[in-house]
Each structure stands twice: as structure tokens, then as C-alpha cells.
Amino acid sequence: MKKYNNINAAQVSQQLNDKIDRELRNYRVKLGKVENVPPQTVRVVPLGGQNGIGEKNMIVVEYEDDALILDCGFDLGVDLPGVNYAIPVLDYLETIKHKIRAYVISHGHMDHIGALTHVVPKYPAPIYGSGFTIGMIDVHFSKVQEQGEVYQPELIVLDMDTHESVSIGVFTVELVRVTHSIPESSAIIIDTPLGRLINTGDFRLDPEPLDAMPSDVKRLAELGRQGVLLLMSESTNTTRVGRTPTEHTLQDSFDDLVGKTKGRLIIAMFSSNMNRIQMIINAANHYGRKVALDGRSMLTVAELAARLGKLKIPKGTLIPLSTVETLPDNEVLVICTGGQGEPGAALSRMAVGEHKAVTLTSSDTVVISSTPIPGNERSYAKIGDLLSAIGVKQYRHPTHEIDGSGPLHVSGHAARDEHAEMIALTNPDYVMPIYGGALNRAYHKDIALQSGVKASHILMVENGAVIEFGTDKKPGIIGRVSSGDRFVDQTGAVVPEIVTRDRLQLTETGFLIIVATIDRHAKLVSSLDIVTRGFIASKTNVQTMNGIRAEIRKILSAKKEVRSKTAIELLKRSIQMSVGSYLLHETGGLPIIIPVVNVIGVTRNHRKPADEVH
Ligand SMILES: [Zn+2]
Structure with missing residues (x-):
């Protein structure tokens, strides 16, 4: 039998520890502490969002005895054993808990609202947002209430059409409509005693969205003319040239596909994009197909959207999923989640033959109305393999020209020309790229420079950085506070890092x-x-x-x-x-x-x- 004489236990343990350290490095808590904010000073602290796309977005704004929290999301992209998602480290909020006056949320995606159920019960304050955003937050809280959470948040809707503003402590807050991939997204405007701050949220400047609710560029320009001290602008697509195509260009693609498909049609997409669901429902209705929605998140968001008038479903179009097997193939259209190949989502279950209502055959057609999110490339390719093995006809956005359809996806985020336009519209004294990793923020800096913003007026900051504007309205980075990830498991409980280390070691040895x-x-x-x-x-x-x-x-x-x-x-x-x-x-x-x-x-x-x- 083989013996392993030359291995030393200390060495093996060290190698294993190093490996675990490497896996945890990206999530490691960086400790820091600063003094209280001085009088007559605006302090801005990003606690999440600066370390990648879709990364637990959260920014604190403070002035003397008042603080606002802009967005409060979780990070679903954490790939560690037993970890469902991560929320920001809350040490800094603990030190300012007596002055948290409100949470102001830009839109209803989970990387902007997901951590509210952890943070607000601990540091209670009202939550402000647009009608749809507040609806999404309400749904999110009711899910944790089903699991026994008793906290009832105070939810307040701000009307974007009338430019409603509200005084919160020393601040005045307004939401301005922007286009994104979920209804009623907004930029957050905060007037402070030292000047105006704008957080764009996630946006693009689609002039012709299907819901006829384009970004309110007129209001942004008006606010810009009045003067903006700091523009905090999202950075997702700062690597893309030109402008993001308008969403309604996809209507022709869906009409064409629904018209020419003979068998059943299954369309996988993100659950919260109501404009796209509307386009598919329009096409289905035109060609006499019934629509079944699959996936709990898809149903809850669609219900909310229908209730708020953001989704119009002609009578008799929607059918329960359980009845699709009873209809002729050419009358069936299923909209489902799982286009990224997420294991356990509806499309994945269909692809492996474990779906309760849909058994795929070679006469079915599957449409993947998305591109892979960074990090999902492998599962995205895998779902394509599984579906091909069954023999279904596929139309996927990245290969749509070869597959024989029009484009099947557009991004919900601004490309470079739209970012330049945002800077021109708001005409800020300072620009701070947010909601992206160092690479995307660097590309954003480059857009700001080309737009005529001086390098010294562009704030490049990591999570935990503390930026202060004094009465001279000049910013300085005065230090850092603790930042990093708190892991949360499937039940919603926080997982200590030591437990994650043990799990990583167990999976290795x-x-x-x-x-x-x-x-x-x-x-x-x-x-x-x-x-x-x-x-x-x-x-x-x-x-x-x-x-x-x-x-x-x-x-x-x-x-x-x-x-x-x-x-x-x-x-x-x-x-x-x-x-x-x-x-x-x-x-x-x-x-x-x-x-x-x-x-x-x-x-x-x-x-x-x-x-x-x-
Ligand atoms: Zn978003």
C-alpha cells in the first residue's frame, strides 16, 4: 500500500488554511472606526455596492444628528457552503443608530431591498420609495413574517409624477423617475444644508419604454440647473459603448416567435421585468395562446404589478400552470424563471425532467430572454446543453442571429453615452461612481473625465470609506469604518465566519x-x-x-x-x-x-x- 512519508501535518493544515483564506478574502470584514461627524458637515459612507455588481448596495448620508440610508440590499452572488446571501456589516449603523431617520430605496431589486428585513427591525425608521418599490418591500417583509418575524415596517410612498418631496430631519428627499428593468425605479435626490446629492439608483435613459414612463430627464436637468454638489451614479454597463437599445424593440422579436412557433413555447426571463412580460402577453394574446406564469417570485411580482396597473392582462389569457398539459400545444405559452440556469428554478427543473406540470419534448420551443449575469456563465451554458440534449428548439439572446430570431434581451442599465448624458443633465460639482467593482468604476471615471469633470472632482471610494464635505463644500476621505459581508443562511439566520470556515474545511477534508x-x-x-x-x-x-x-x-x-x-x-x-x-x-x-x-x-x-x- 502506498505510504505518504514526506507529508508534514503542519504543512497540510497551513495549505488548507491558506486556501480557505483565499476563498473568504473577497468577503473579509475590514475593520475601521472614525469620530462622530463634525458640525456643519455632510458625511457619505458606502457600506456596500463598491465591490462588484449586485453587491448589497447601501450608502449612508449624515448631517449632524440626522442620517439617511440609501438602498439596503443583499448580495445573492456569494458562493460558499450554507450561505444563501450576504448583507453589509452593520457595525457603523450601530454607532449612529440614534439618528437613523429613514431608509430611502431607489427600486425593488433584491440587491437594493434584500437586507431591509435584517436591518430595519434592528434600527427602526420609515422606509420611503415609489409605489411599486414599496409594494416589493411589503412582499419581502410578508415572506419573513410567514417565518415568524413580527416587525411591521412603516412604508411611505413618494409620488414621482408630482415631484413630491418630504422633509426628513435636515434633509429634503425626492424621487425622480428613471427607466430600469423593474417598474417605478427612481433616482434619489437629497437636499442637505450644504447642497444637493443625487443617487441615480440603477438606470438607463430609454426614451421609449413600453410603459410610456421614460426617465424624467426634464426634472433631472431642472435639478442640475439649480446645482448639484455630488452625483453618485451606478456603474454596471460603463464598459459598453453607445446607448442601451430601447426595450420595446423586443416586441417584434416576441411577435415573430409566437407567430411562427407550432408547438408549446416556454420563455425564461427575470421575474421582475414587467415591461417584458407585458410584451410577451401582448404577443400571446394576438396569436391566441394562453399564458401560464411559473415560479413563486414571478407570480408575486406579476400580482403586485397587475394590482398597481403596471401589467395589463386581457381577460382569459392567464391560466394556471397545472392546466397546460390539457391544452393543445399551439395554445400554450409558459413564462418562467431560470434563464440563468439557476439550479432549482423552473427551467432547470424542466430541463432535468423534474417539473410537476411541464415535461419537455423535442416538439417544444424554449426562449432564453437574457444574457448571463457575470458569474453565471457556466450554469447559463449548462442549461443550454440540457435543453439541447432533450432536442427542444432554442432561441437564446447571445445566439439569436444564428437561432433565427430578433434580439431577445436588452440590459436595464445605461451604456457610456447615457452615463455622459446623466453627468451633463445633473451638472454636478463632484462625481462618485457607485454600484460596481473597481474595474467598472474606473471605466465610469473615464466617462466623467471625458465629460469635463476634473480628476480631483471624481471620488473613487471602496466600501467603508468615509467622505466628508465641510462648509467649503470640498470633499475629503477622512478614514474608514468597518465594512464587509455578514453571511445569511437559508433560514435567514446570520452565519458566523468561523462556521463558514469549518464548512469550507469539511468540504475539503x-x-x-x-x-x-x-x-x-x-x-x-x-x-x-x-x-x-x-x-x-x-x-x-x-x-x-x-x-x-x-x-x-x-x-x-x-x-x-x-x-x-x-x-x-x-x-x-x-x-x-x-x-x-x-x-x-x-x-x-x-x-x-x-x-x-x-x-x-x-x-x-x-x-x-x-x-x-x-
Ligand atoms: Zn436593479
């Missing part, structure tokens, strides 16, 4: 539990129990398992007495060490070793209950 019951003279009173998972199969490694037993017996026979807690701890430590080096030598692997030692006949004065000393 597996574990081995040794239960030894001995008397006070270190004699075994029953046979040794060894349980292992994710390391080696104990049934086919009898020799190794016997070797472990021999190692432990050797240690026990060298002991004369085990009475005190310290003696038990020392015994456990030596079991860990010798079994560890034995296994490394025998198998080349080093699992997590958990020794459990029960000592019979020791009085309670000498030891704590067994479960406390494990």
Missing part, C-alpha cells in the same frame, strides 16, 4: 469522530466508536480503521490516571495529534478529528458534564 469511554485509569470500558463522513469509506478501509484503534490504545496504555478536566483535554489533544499524523502517513489526507472522551467514575467535582468538555 471530511471529518472523523472518535468516541472513547474509559475509566479513571485510562482503561477502555467499551469498544472505541469511530464515525467518519466525507473522508474515507470505513467499510472498505478496515485496515486504516484498525490502525486508528491501535494508535488510540497506544496513547491510553501510556496514561496512568485521567481525572481532571486538564488531563482529559491533554488526552484529547494527543489523540488528535497521533491519529492525525497516522492518517496523513497512511492516506495522504487530514480530516477534522473530533475526539470525545467519556470518563466513568470521576466525581462531578472533577469534571463538567461530558457535553461541555467535548
Whole structure:
């Protein structure tokens, strides 16, 4: 049998620790602390959003005894075992909790509202947003209320059509309509005693969106003429030249596809894009197809949109998903989630034959109305493979020209010319690229420079940076506060970093539990129990398992007495060490070793209950 003589346990542990450190580096909490904000000073602190796209967006604005929180999202892109999403580290909010007057939310995407259910119950204050945004927040809170959360948030709608503004502490806040990929998105305008701040939220300047609700460029220009101290502008598509095409150019593509498809039609897209769902419903209605919506998020958002008049569904068009198998193929259109190939989403379940209502066959047509979000490229390709293997006809946006359709997706974010236009419209003294990683923000800086903004007037800041404007209205970065990720699991509970480290180690090495019951003279009173998972199969490694037993017996026979807690701890430590080096030598692997030692006949004065000393 092969032996691993040259491996050293310390080295193996170090390599593993380094690997885990590398996996956690991007989420690591960076500590920092600053003094209270000085009088007559505007402080701006991004606590999330500066480290990538869709990354727990959150920015704090402070003046003396008042603070606002702009957006409060979570990050769904965390790929760690047992982690569902991440929220920003809240240490800084704890220090200013007495002055948090409001949460102002730009739009209803989860990377802008997701953390509200964690943050607002802890630091209560009213939440402001447009009607649809507030509807999305209400739905989000009712989901956690189903799981037992009792907190009822105070939700306040601001009317963008009338340019309604509200005084909150020293601030005056207004929302201005912008186009994005969810109804009623807004830019947030904050008038402070030192000048006006604008947070664009996510936007594009589509002049002809399907809902006839274009970005309110007139209002932005008006605000710009009155003077803007700081423009905080999103950075998602700062690498794209020109302008993002208008959404309604897709209507022709959907009309064409629905018209020419003979069998069933399944269209996968993001659940909150109501304009696109409207286009598909229009096309279905025109060609006499019934529409079924699949996916819980798709149904809840569509219900909300229909209630608020953002989605118009002709009578009799919508059918329950459970009835699609009873209709002729050419009358069925299913709109579902999962176009990114997300495991567990509707399209993935169809692709692997685990969907309750839809069994795909080669006579079906699937349309993927999206491009992969950065990070989803592999699952996006995988879903294409699975569908091809079934033999369905596919139309995917990236290959639409080859597939034989018009474009099937447009982005919800501004491209470079629109960013330049935003700067021209608002004419700010200072520009701060936000909501993007360092690369996209650097491209944004480049647009600002080309737009005539001086380099010294462009603020390039990471999460946790503290920017202050004094009475001279000049900004300075005066330090940093703690920032980083708090992991949250499937149940909504926060997962401590130490637990994530253990899980990462377990996924690498597996574990081995040794239960030894001995008397006070270190004699075994029953046979040794060894349980292992994710390391080696104990049934086919009898020799190794016997070797472990021999190692432990050797240690026990060298002991004369085990009475005190310290003696038990020392015994456990030596079991860990010798079994560890034995296994490394025998198998080349080093699992997590958990020794459990029960000592019979020791009085309670000498030891704590067994479960406390494990
Ligand atoms: Zn968004």
C-alpha cells in the first residue's frame, strides 16, 4: 500500500488554511472606526455596492444628528457552503443608530431591498420609495413574517409624477423617475444644508419604454440647473459603448416567435421585468395562446404589478400552470424563471425532467430572454446543453442571429453615452461612481473625465470609506469604518465566519469522530466508536480503521490516571495529534478529528458534564 512519508501535518493544515483564506478574502470584514461627524458637515459612507455588481448596495448620508440610508440590499452572488446571501456589516449603523431617520430605496431589486428585513427591525425608521418599490418591500417583509418575524415596517410612498418631496430631519428627499428593468425605479435626490446629492439608483435613459414612463430627464436637468454638489451614479454597463437599445424593440422579436412557433413555447426571463412580460402577453394574446406564469417570485411580482396597473392582462389569457398539459400545444405559452440556469428554478427543473406540470419534448420551443449575469456563465451554458440534449428548439439572446430570431434581451442599465448624458443633465460639482467593482468604476471615471469633470472632482471610494464635505463644500476621505459581508443562511439566520470556515474545511477534508469511554485509569470500558463522513469509506478501509484503534490504545496504555478536566483535554489533544499524523502517513489526507472522551467514575467535582468538555 502506498505510504505518504514526506507529508508534514503542519504543512497540510497551513495549505488548507491558506486556501480557505483565499476563498473568504473577497468577503473579509475590514475593520475601521472614525469620530462622530463634525458640525456643519455632510458625511457619505458606502457600506456596500463598491465591490462588484449586485453587491448589497447601501450608502449612508449624515448631517449632524440626522442620517439617511440609501438602498439596503443583499448580495445573492456569494458562493460558499450554507450561505444563501450576504448583507453589509452593520457595525457603523450601530454607532449612529440614534439618528437613523429613514431608509430611502431607489427600486425593488433584491440587491437594493434584500437586507431591509435584517436591518430595519434592528434600527427602526420609515422606509420611503415609489409605489411599486414599496409594494416589493411589503412582499419581502410578508415572506419573513410567514417565518415568524413580527416587525411591521412603516412604508411611505413618494409620488414621482408630482415631484413630491418630504422633509426628513435636515434633509429634503425626492424621487425622480428613471427607466430600469423593474417598474417605478427612481433616482434619489437629497437636499442637505450644504447642497444637493443625487443617487441615480440603477438606470438607463430609454426614451421609449413600453410603459410610456421614460426617465424624467426634464426634472433631472431642472435639478442640475439649480446645482448639484455630488452625483453618485451606478456603474454596471460603463464598459459598453453607445446607448442601451430601447426595450420595446423586443416586441417584434416576441411577435415573430409566437407567430411562427407550432408547438408549446416556454420563455425564461427575470421575474421582475414587467415591461417584458407585458410584451410577451401582448404577443400571446394576438396569436391566441394562453399564458401560464411559473415560479413563486414571478407570480408575486406579476400580482403586485397587475394590482398597481403596471401589467395589463386581457381577460382569459392567464391560466394556471397545472392546466397546460390539457391544452393543445399551439395554445400554450409558459413564462418562467431560470434563464440563468439557476439550479432549482423552473427551467432547470424542466430541463432535468423534474417539473410537476411541464415535461419537455423535442416538439417544444424554449426562449432564453437574457444574457448571463457575470458569474453565471457556466450554469447559463449548462442549461443550454440540457435543453439541447432533450432536442427542444432554442432561441437564446447571445445566439439569436444564428437561432433565427430578433434580439431577445436588452440590459436595464445605461451604456457610456447615457452615463455622459446623466453627468451633463445633473451638472454636478463632484462625481462618485457607485454600484460596481473597481474595474467598472474606473471605466465610469473615464466617462466623467471625458465629460469635463476634473480628476480631483471624481471620488473613487471602496466600501467603508468615509467622505466628508465641510462648509467649503470640498470633499475629503477622512478614514474608514468597518465594512464587509455578514453571511445569511437559508433560514435567514446570520452565519458566523468561523462556521463558514469549518464548512469550507469539511468540504475539503471530511471529518472523523472518535468516541472513547474509559475509566479513571485510562482503561477502555467499551469498544472505541469511530464515525467518519466525507473522508474515507470505513467499510472498505478496515485496515486504516484498525490502525486508528491501535494508535488510540497506544496513547491510553501510556496514561496512568485521567481525572481532571486538564488531563482529559491533554488526552484529547494527543489523540488528535497521533491519529492525525497516522492518517496523513497512511492516506495522504487530514480530516477534522473530533475526539470525545467519556470518563466513568470521576466525581462531578472533577469534571463538567461530558457535553461541555467535548
Ligand atoms: Zn436593479
